[in-house]
C-alpha cells in the first residue's frame with residue numbers, strides 16, 4: 278500500500294484582532310491508498326478546519342503536508358487549485374450542485390471546465406458514475422429536481438469524476454435521513470472496496486464511523502488515538 | 512467553449528431579469544442612435560439648405576497683395592502688386608476658364624457672373640443691393656430662382672430685374688414696375704422688375720437683385736470680363752479638393768462653400784459636441800446598468816462560484832463566465848437597440864406636418880449603428896470586468912460554510 282496523505286505537525290491558529298484561537302495544535306495524520314477513514318471529535322474540535330487544510334482550501338499556520346507524493350505548502354494559489362482539481366474530490370454536508378445544470382453536467386463539470394467542454398469520453402464517464410450511484414435514469418434531470426439524497430449521490434459522483442487520489446467528505450450524511458445516509462455510505466464503501474478509492478470522512482454519526490476501516494479522533498486540537506475501526510464496533 | 516455554455520445557462524436561468532437587462536441596454540442604444548441620426552440629419556438639412564442655394568466653389572481673381580512679402584519673393588510680389596493696382600479685378604479669359612471647368616468630372620453647373628454693389632431707388636426709397644449679372648439661360652444654375660418665383664416670371668430680357676420678396680416689400684415694388692439701379696461704378700439705368708422670388712434665405716430675399724450679364728456690363732464698366740465664376744458640384748462634400756485643383760489649374764482664387772459659411776461649420780460643431788455628450792451618457796448608463804446587474808448576479812451565485820473554486824476550477828474560467836455574460840448582453844442589447852433605433856428613426860423621418868415637410872430632420876441611415884454596436888459590446892464587457900474579478904476571488908471556504 279502506498280501513502281496517499283502524510284501530514285506532520287499541522288498547527289492552525291485563527292487570529293481575530295488581539296484574540297488568538299489555537300484550533301489545531303500539532304496534528305500528524307497518514308492515510309494509505311484504499312483506506313476509508315472516519316474523522317471524529319466533539320463539535321468545535323477542529324475537524325472541518327483540518328479537512329480544509331488537507332483539502333488545500335486553507336493554509337495552516339504550520340506543518341508539512343504531502344499528498345500523492347507531492348509537498349503542497351509551497352504551491353501558489355493557482356497550483357493549489359489545479360491540484361485540487363486533479364487529485365482531490367470533495368463532498369460537503371450540503372450538496373452544492375449547480376442548479377442550472379443537469380445531473381450529468383454537474384458530474385462532468387470538474388473535468389469539463391478546465392478542458393473547455395464536455396467531451397464524449399467525459400460524458401461516458403459521468404454517465405457511468407451516475408449509473409454507479411444508481412441515478413442513470415436521472416442523468417438529464419436538472420439538479421434542482423432531484424431529492425436530497427439523490428443530490429448528495431450526484432455530489433459523490435462529481436467528487437469522483439477526475440479519479441481523485443483522495444476524497445474528502447465533511448459530514449456527507451449530516452443533512453440526510455437514515456435511509457439516504459445509508460445509501461450514501463454504501464456507495465462510498467463500494468467505491469472504496471471496488472476501485473480502491475481513499476476516503477477521509479468527517480462525521481458525527483456513530484453508524485458512519487463504525488463502518489469505516491479506521492477512525493481518527495480529535496480532542497483539544499490533537500489526535501487522540503488511531504485505532505482499528507473494528508475495535509469500536511458495538 | 513464551456514465558459515460560454517455556462518454564461519448562456521446563467522442568462523437563460525433567469526429569463527425575466529435577462530430580458531429586462533437586454534431591454535435596458537437596447538433602450539440606451541436606441542437613444543444613442545436617435546441622437547446620432549438627429550444630429551446627422553440636422554447637419555445634412557442645414558448643409559443642404561446652404562449648398563442647394565449657393566455655389567459650391569467660387570472662382571475670383573487673385574487678391575491683391577494677398578501674400579506676405581518674404582525674402583527673395585519680395586521684389587517679384589511687389590511687381591505684381593504694382594501692376595494690379597492699375598488693373599480692374601476681373602477674369603478676362605472667362606470663356607476658356609469656363610470650358611476648362613466644364614470638363615472637370617463632378618462639376619454639374621457653372622455660372623460666370625458680374626457681381627457688384629448698387630442702390631435701388633424707387634421714389635424716395637433707397638435700398639443697397641448686391642447685384643448679380645448672369646447669363647439668362649443660367650439663371651437657376653446656382654440658386655433655383657424660377658421655381659421660387661412668387662410673382663412675375665423669370666425672363667430677364669435686356670432691362671429685366673429679379674428681386675426677393677423682402678426687398679420688394681422694402682421698396683414697395685411689384686412685378687412689372689420700373690426701378691432705378693445706381694451702381695458703385697457710377698452706372699445708372701431704369702430697369703423693370705420682372706419677377707419676385709422667395710427662397711427662404713434671408714440674405715437672398717432681402718439683398719440680392721439678378722439681371723442679365725449683358726445688362727450688367729455697362730453698369731459695372733466691364734465690357735469683356737466677369738468678376739467671378741460660380742460652380743455647382745454633384746457632391747458638395749468634394750468642394751475643398753475641387754477648389755484646390757481649380758486654384759492650381761487656373762491661377763484664380765477658388766473658395767469652397769464651407770469657407771464662405773464658417774458660421775455653419777461652427778454651429779454644426781457645437782451640435783456635434785452636444786450629440787457626443789448625449790451619446791456618452793447613454794453609453795455610461797448602459798455600462799452602469801450591465802455592471803450593477805452582474806454585480807448582483809455574482810453576489811447571488813457566490814456559493815456556486817465558491818464550490819467551483821473548491822473543485823479547483825480556475826479563476827480565469829470564472830472571469831470568462833461573467834465577461835461572456837457581459838458580451839452576450841451587450842451584443843443582444845446592441846442588436847435589439849439597432850433594430851428599434853432604426854425603426855424609431857424611420858418612423859419619425861416618415862412623419863410630415865401639414866405642409867408636407869418633415870418636422871424632425873432625422874437621417875435613419877446615419878444612426879452610427881456599427882459604432883454603437885461595437886461601443887455597447889465593449890462597454891458591456893468592460894462593465895462585467897469588475898464583477899468577474901470579484902467573483903473569481905470568492906473564497907471557496909466561505910461558500911461551503913454558509
Ligand SMILES: Nc1ncnc2c1ncn2[C@@H]1O[C@H](COP(=O)(O)OP(=O)(O)OP(=O)(O)O)[C@@H](O)[C@H]1O
Pocket residue numbers: 291292293298300318319320321322323324325326327
Ligand atoms: N475562520 C475562523 N476564524 C476563527 N475561528 C474559527 C474559524 N474557523 C473555525 N474557527 C474555530 O475553530 C474551531 C473549530 O471549528 P471547526 O469548524 O473546525 O469545528 P468542527 O470540529 O468541524 O465542528 P462541527 O462538528 O460543529 O462541525 C471552532 O471553535 C471555530 O469557532
Ligand SMILES: [Mg+2]
Pocket residue numbers: 324325326447
Ligand atoms: Mg465541521
